[in-house]
Amino acid sequence: MLRQLPPASVHAIFADPPYNLQLKGSLHRPDNSLVDAVDDEWDRFTDFAAYDAFTREWLSECRRVLRRDGTIWVIGAYHNVFRLGTQLQDLGFWVLNDVIWRKANPMPNFRGRRFTNAHETLIWAARGPESRHRFNYQAMKSLNDDVQMRSDWYIPLCTGHERLRGEDGRKLHPTQKPEALLQRVILSCTAPGDVILDPFLGSGTTAAVARKLGRHFIGIERETVYATAAHQRAMSITPLSEEAVAVAPSKKEQPRLPFGTLVENGMVPPGTALTDRQRRWRAIVGADGSLTCGRARGSIHKVGSEVQEAPSCNGWVFWHVELPGGALRVLDSYRAEVLAAAK
Amino acid sequence: MLRQLPPASVHAIFADPPYNLQLKGSLHRPDNSLVDAVDDEWDRFTDFAAYDAFTREWLSECRRVLRRDGTIWVIGAYHNVFRLGTQLQDLGFWVLNDVIWRKANPMPNFRGRRFTNAHETLIWAARGPESRHRFNYQAMKSLNDDVQMRSDWYIPLCTGHERLRGEDGRKLHPTQKPEALLQRVILSCTAPGDVILDPFLGSGTTAAVARKLGRHFIGIERETVYATAAHQRAMSITPLSEEAVAVAPSKKEQPRLPFGTLVENGMVPPGTALTDRQRRWRAIVGADGSLTCGRARGSIHKVGSEVQEAPSCNGWVFWHVELPGGALRVLDSYRAEVLAAAK
């Protein structure tokens, strides 16, 4: 199915591939005799090799269909996630983060032989090291009480009403992912109208959340019973309103306003003296929007960095106008005023 | 050095290999200060193949020197941990858990292009699938206020007085690990008297904590300056008493902040003597957060009830620390202090 998709056609991929189950089973033969795996390196190599080959095949196709600015998410546990990560890197993907889904309510360890396996790992990767990927930084920050979103996410398992069940009342799919997890994934790296691909759709959480958030989706699923349920599930979703699904705009996405415009329209007339917050330097605004401070001359940013001897400087927040009475007003507030009026 | 060790001779291995960070250029904070990056020669590899070959070589030797019932811990980040995990599996190790070190105070992401990289990953593996490994289940449970220890650990970075510094006052080693991390690792899978190997000793945290907890250790370090400092550091450690380092069986109770956390972070260090308000009993704090008072051993609550021959006891308000000068401070006030600071 993946091979039928055109190259560079999807904005984001979420993949929840099968775990390496044959490896778990390889400990015992059908007659329950124990396989001496330690001395049987060839056999165990072929097990991993089969999983690696499978992984490599679908990941290669994913890379082909991914846009150059697109990103991929892959989820796994310690049985398979190291194989996934290694293959991602070997295929040229560029890992951006590994993200930990900390389960609020994991299954306990019944035998008391290990730590409670209370998390799964997601790998987030760009198509390559030069890719300019989308990351909705402000949206993620807003979601987290206005501090940067960390790489560890605390989210409950999918239970209760959200869990799809068959007619017999039993869970339809063994590893249905919670919608909260997919919502954060999709909000972090896509925009409304983007196309999201899930090559292992399963119970259809990716499709449901994509539709809810106004993203397009492509889902691939081999098992008919899952595919049918996922399709029904996605179609039953009512998409949210446009304003509800928009991502918080970053400053970079706001329209550019050259400083010269403020000079031209008289908000900061030529000849105005600018100073920094501590009033250490004083610069004069030129009619062309340039700044002069001693021998330093150029844009508000360039002069700011030169006087401070700093590698860079955002002149909008560095320079201030001294108002009558002596109070300081930062340049950025003039810009905000103009941008607000333009709406 | 590893090749000189006899086979099947160590009970546990902790390995903190170079991460292969692949940093390019420099990074400035928003305040224009320069981030002190890990650019040391020992972290430079030409490509993944070179890193994999290096990894395979030292891991093979580790497997040879590890006892059949021994386990290995390997720590890494997304740059290298997938390579580590894959090589571990390919060499026949049997992964028991991947454990997440959630950093209380990670470095932020300054450019807003990714999630804050707020964790590192430890892989815990047995020598093979048939190994009968040691896991001190009750000790880990005690440390976590009598609920199973999960696979995500919340521990602060190594800063302040714990951080080794050179004569110039700068950090001696770029990646010194916190003692609280090693303490949990060592308590989870070894017994007093066991031999612990660290093939990348660095600043010597493994050696220091092993000695403190009454375990033997072997450390290997290539850089003379690190090796010298690590040796001095380990030798300056006073081992805890036998009863403080023994691993305990226990059960019961569950406040929100485990007493073990106060032990780990040094507010109530192992070996501390606790007493009740009337100073009728005296109990010693174990490194796993258990308490010993005569033959009574277990959580602060259990020991409190046993010595009083009472059906139950809230250890938080029963036990006190005797301060220099003789005043008593109730345990609950330490908990309150931590909880208040966490707000």
Next chain:
DNA sequence: TGGGAGTATGAATCTCCGG
């Protein structure tokens, strides 16, 4: 001595657009 303000720093794969 205590508190407030300011500064330093931690395993970091850390920009984007237009000419």
Next chain:
DNA sequence: GCCGGAGATTCATACTCCC
């Protein structure tokens, strides 16, 4: 594809300094 310039971007903790 290269280059120059605009301008966006930080959290928790510990320590220093000064009043």
